[in-house]
Ligand SMILES: [Mg+2]
Ligand SMILES: [Zn+2]
C-alpha cells in the first residue's frame with residue numbers, strides 16, 4: 001500500500017487544511033483559542049500526506065451512525 | 080498562589096537529615112517518673128507537642144500551630160536501608176570493589192540498555208582486581224565469594240564510585256552510599272501521637288515503639304564498641320540493630336519475622352502506614368467519610384412504589400433534615416419538637432439564629448418550644464416523602480446511585496421495589512445498601528430533578544428501559560393475559576383496588592387482557608411479536624395461533640400475551656413507549672400498577688414448578704434414546720475410521736484434530752435434537768416451559784438438561800482430556816476415544832448422573848466459576864481505568880465537551896448532541912420530538 005492510499009481507506013475520514021480566513025471564522029464561531037482545540041502531531045501520517053504545517057487547523061469530516069456527517073477541528077502541533 | 084510544577088522523590092542525604100533535625104535522639108527512656116517526657120527521648124517536646132496547653136520547645140507554637148520537628152539518631156555502626164536492597168545488589172555486582180570502576184559495557188549502558196541485561200566483567204578494567212560473585216543471603220546480608228560483607232565495607236566500596244558510574248547504572252539524584260544508613264530521621268511527635276487511655280495510661284504509637292527499640296540497641300552497640308567487647312557480641316548487636324531498622328521501614332518482609340506488639344499484634348510501621356486499602360493513600364487521601372447516612376440489609380416490598388425506599392423507623396429517628404422555621408411551618412415543626420427525640424416524627428436539634436445549637440431532650444422541649452420563632456433551624460426526623468439518595472456498591476454506573484422518597488416503616492431493613500433491583504444489581508441474600516439524607520434545598524432539588532428513580536428508567540447505555548419486571552412478574556403477566564383467563568367482577572375489583580386503580584366496572588366478567596389494559600395509559604398504540612413467538616415460517620400476525628402477536632390500540636391490549644418483550648428491562652416495549660410518549664412518571668405508574676396487578680392475580684392463581692414438569696412420556700423418551708444411539712454409532716464409526724487411518728483431514732490439521740472436530744459436531748447434534756424433541760412435545764401448561772418461553776427464567780436448554788440429557792461437558796470448548804496419561808480417569812483404557820470417557824453425560828439430571836459423569840460435570844462447573852471470577856476482576860480493573868480517564872470530562876454551557884484543563888474533546892456531545900438517556904436506542908424519534 002502506497003502512502004497516499006491511506007487517505008482512501010474507509011476508516012480514514014476526510015481531512016482538509018483550513019485557510020487563514022476559514023480558521024479565523026471557525027475559531028470565532030466556536031469561540032475558542034487555537035490552543036484549546038484538540039491536537040494532532042505534525043508526524044501524524046495524514047498530516048504528512050496533506051502537508052499541513054504546525055499551527056494549521058485541519059477540518060475532519062467524519063461519518064457518524066447517529067448524526068450523519070460531523071465536523072471536527074484539530075490543530076497541528078510539533079512533535 | 081503559586082502552583083506546584085513538579086514533585087521529585089529522591090534519597091535523603093545525611094547532610095539534609097542533619098539540616099532537618101532539631102536534636103539528636105539519644106536516650107531510649109521516654110517518660111520520667113513525673114510522667115513528663117525525658118529530654119533527648121523520642122517524645123522530647125522539642126520534636127513537637129500533642130498535649131493541649133503545652134508549647135513547642137523549638138518554635139514556641141501551640142497545638143495546631145506547630146506541625147512538629149524532626150530529630151535524628153546517629154548509628155554506632157551503619158545499617159542497610161532494606162527498601163534499597165535491589166539497588167545495593169546492582170551496584171555491588173556492577174562496580175569494582177577496589178576502585179569503584181564500572182564492570183559493564185559503558186557504551187551499551189549509554190544507549191539505555193538496562194544493566195541487568197549486560198555481562199559482568201570478572202576483572203576490573205581499571206585496576207585489574209579480581210571480582211567475586213555477589214549473592215544475597217536472606218534477609219539482608221550480601222556475600223562475596225562466601226565472605227559476608229558488612230555495611231561498613233559496602234559503604235566504603237560505594238564511596239569510591241564516581242557520580243558518572245552511578246548515573247550509568249541508574250542511581251540518579253543521590254550518592255550510592257546513602258543506601259547505607261549512618262543517620263536515621265526521627266519523625267515529629269505529631270506524626271506518631273500517643274493516646275491516653277481511659278485508665279490514664281499512655282499508649283504509644285507503633286513507630287514510637289520501634290524507635291525506642293532502635294535507640295536501645297544502638298546504645299548497647301555503642302557501649303560494647305567502647306569497652307572493646309568480643310566480636311561475636313558486636314556482630315549480634317549489629318544484626319539486631321539491622322533487624323529493628325529493617326522492620327521500622329517495612330514490617331511485612333517475607334524473610335523476616337514481623338516485629339510484634341506485646342499483645343502479639345504485628346506493628347504498623349512506615350510501609351504499612353502507606354500501603355494497601357487502609358493505608359494513607361487509599362484510606363485517607365482517596366477515601367471519604369460522610370454524615371447523615373445509614374446502611375442496612377435490603378429486603379423486597381411488592382407494595383412500595385418504584386420511587387420509594389422503605390426506611391426503618393430506627394434510622395429515621397437518627398437521620399435528620401434541617402428545616403428553617405417560618406410562620407407557615409412553625410406549628411408543624413412544633414409538633415415535631417413536642418414528640419421529642421425518641422418518638423418518630425420528632426426532632427433532635429434546634430439551632431437559634433445566634434448560632435446556639437440545643438439538643439432536644441424530653442426535659443427541655445417545653446423551653447425550646449417557648450422560644451421557637453421564625454429563623455430557628457429545626458433538625459427534624461426523616462419523614463415520608465423526604466428525598467434521599469440510595470446506593471448499592473459496586474457503583475458501576477450512574478443508576479447505582481438514585482434518589483428515592485423515604486417511606487418510614489417498622490422493622491430494620493431498607494425496603495425496595497423489585498423493578499429497581501436490576502440497575503442496583505441487588506438481590507436479597509443479605510445485600511446491604513446505603514442511604515444518604517440531603518441537607519440543603521439545592522441538593523434536594525437537584526436530586527429530585529436528576530436522580531429520581533423514574534427519571535432513570537431509560538439507561539444512557541443503550542437508550543432503552545433498564546428497569547422492568549422479571550421472573551414471577553413475567554410468568555404472572557403471561558398467566559394473566561393468556562387466552563382463557565377470566566375474573567368475576569368482584570375479583571377484578573379486588574385486583575384493581577390493590578393497584579390503586581379506580582374504574583367503573585360494568586361487566587360481570589373480565590378477561591386478563593382487559594384487566595391488564597387498565598394499567599396502560601390511553602393513546603398507546605403498539606404492534607410487535609411477543610417473546611413466546613414460535614418463529615413460524617410465515618408469521619400470521621393477528622391470526623397467530625399461539626397468541627404471540629401483541630396488538631395494543633389506544634391503551635387496550637387487543638391481542639397477544641404479555642411477557643419479556645412487553646414489560647421486562649431492556650426489551651419491554653410498553654415501558655419504553657410509555658416513558659417516551661407519556662413521560663417518566665406515567666412509566667413509573669405503569670410499573671407500579673402492573674406489578675401490583677400481577678402479584679394479586681398470582682396470589683389467586685398460583686404458579687409453581689414440580690418434578691412432574693420434567694417427566695417425559697414413553698414415546699418422547701424412546702425418541703431421544705434413539706437419537707442418542709444413532710449419533711453414538713456415527714461417532715463409533717468415525718473413531719474406527721480414524722484408527723484405520725481412513726479419515727478425511729483438511730490441510731493444516733492433524734488426524735486427531737479432524738476426528739475431534741467431527742465428534743464434537745455429532746455430539747452437538749445430540750443436544751440439538753434432544754432440545755427440539757422436548758420443545759415440540761412438551762405440554763403447553765408446563766410451568767418450566769412457560770418460564771422459558773416467556774423469558775421469565777431458564778431456557779429450553781435448561782429443560783433439556785433436566786429431562787433430556789446433559790450431553791457433552793466441555794473444557795475450553797473441547798472434550799475433556801486432562802487427567803492421567805492417555806485417559807481421563809483410571810476406569811478407562813488408555814487411548815480410549817469414546818464419548819463416555821471424555822465427558823459425555825448420557826443421563827439427564829432428573830434420571831440422575833453416575834459418579835464418572837458427575838466428575839466431568841463438576842469439572843465443567845469449576846471452569847465456569849473460574850471464568851466468571853476472572854471476568855469480573857478484569858472488567859472491574861478496566862472500568863476503573865476508564866473512569867479515571869474520563870471522570871473530569873464535562874459538557875459546558877457552550878455545548879463543548881472539555882477536560883479539566885479546558886481542552887476541547889468534542890465540539891458537540893457525542894457529535895450528535897443526543898443524550899442517550901433520553902434517546903430511543905441512541906436515535907431521536909423526530910415524530911416524538913416534534914410532538915413535545
Ligand atoms: Mg446478593
Ligand atoms: Zn514547633
Ligand SMILES: [Zn+2]
Nearest residue numbers: 175178203206
Ligand atoms: Zn578496580
Ligand SMILES: [Zn+2]
Nearest residue numbers: 612613623627
Ligand atoms: Zn408467531
